[in-house]
Amino acid sequence: MPPVSAFQAAYISIEVLIALVSVPGNVLVIWAVRVNQALRDATFCFIASLAVADVAVGALVIPLAILINIGPQTYFHTCLMVACPVLILTQSSILALLAIAVDRYLRVKIPLRYKTVVTPRRAAVAIAGCWILSLVVGLTPMFGWNNLGAVQRAWAANGSAGEPVIKCEFEKVISMEYMVYFNFFVWVLPPLLLMALVYLEVFYLIRKPSLLTYIAIFLTHGNSAMNPIVYAFRIQKFRVTFLKIWNDHFRCQPAPPVDEGPPEERPDD
Known part of the structure; x- marks a missing residue:
């Protein structure tokens, strides 16, 4: 095992601290869902x-990342098996975050039909799909998209035989073409962009009053405008008094006194 530098010691300390905080907190979340039936939707x-993905990150990925950072001497495929779980669980966290974003979007977009559209069965299928897809993406280097060819050529050039023994580092076993063109541009960046768009749409739907809200406001306010027509203008006394007000104050032509009439007068039907 190579000696650990001061920078690596700081890195390891921070990673261990993150793991110590991540694992108990996420275990508590899983425990709460397990014991409370109300948290089963x-x-x-x-x-x-x-x-679950975050517990695995704290309990498995972080120790493996520390191991890779130290860079022990291992066989190529041993190092590859150490690197692939990091890819799997990182991808599963991203897809889980995307699933939560889509779930919240549907809850806001179709609140009345949400329970019938997003059932626990469909949620289980979506979760299983996210994990299967994460396994496929993360295990792709194990199926051949890796740096074994380049390592073998360098190993043979040194006159060595058998499986190459290397300093276990992420970039030595994982192809950068895989990381950039397949992992990042296909399975990391698009979900993150989609999450941003989904949350922007959720924010827009929450902030923007619906058309029905505007209709209700117009009806309420319009009622105030229609009340004089529906009630006052249908009563003859009001009509005569309105005419007097118009003549006295706007046309400057005094009108004869208004006949008060019987107090029991009702609106004309």
């Missing part, structure tokens, strides 16, 4: 799936 299933 689709939304909390997605949150529990994210918590």
Whole structure:
């Protein structure tokens, strides 16, 4: 095992601290969903799936990342098996976050039909799909998209035989073409952009009053405009008094006194 530098020691300390905070907090989330029946709907299933991924990140990915950072001497495929779980669980966290974003969008977009559209069964299928897709993406280097060819050529050039022994580092076993063109541009960046768009739409739907709200406001305010026509203008006394006000104050032509008439007068039907 190579010696650990001061920078690596700081890095390891921070990673260990993150793991110590991440694991108990996410275990508590899973425990709460497990013991409380009220937390069994689709939304909390997605949150529990994210918590499972985050527990695995703290308990497995961080120790493996520390190991890769130290760079021990290992066989090529041993190092590759150490690197792939990092890819799998990182991808599962991203897809779980996307699933939660879509779930919240549907809850706001179709609140009346949400329970019938997003059922626990469909949520379970979506969660399983996210994990299967994460396994496929993360295990792709194990199926051949890796740096084995370049490492073998360098190993053979040194006159060595058998499986190459290397300093276990992420970039030595994982192809950068895979990381950039397949992993990042296909399975990391698009979900993150889609999440941003979904949350912008959720914010827009929450902030923007619906058309029905505007209609209700117009009807309420319009009622105030129609009340004089519906009630006052249908009563003859009001009509005569309005005419007197018009003549006295706007046309400057005094009108004869208004006949008060009997107090029981009703609106004309």
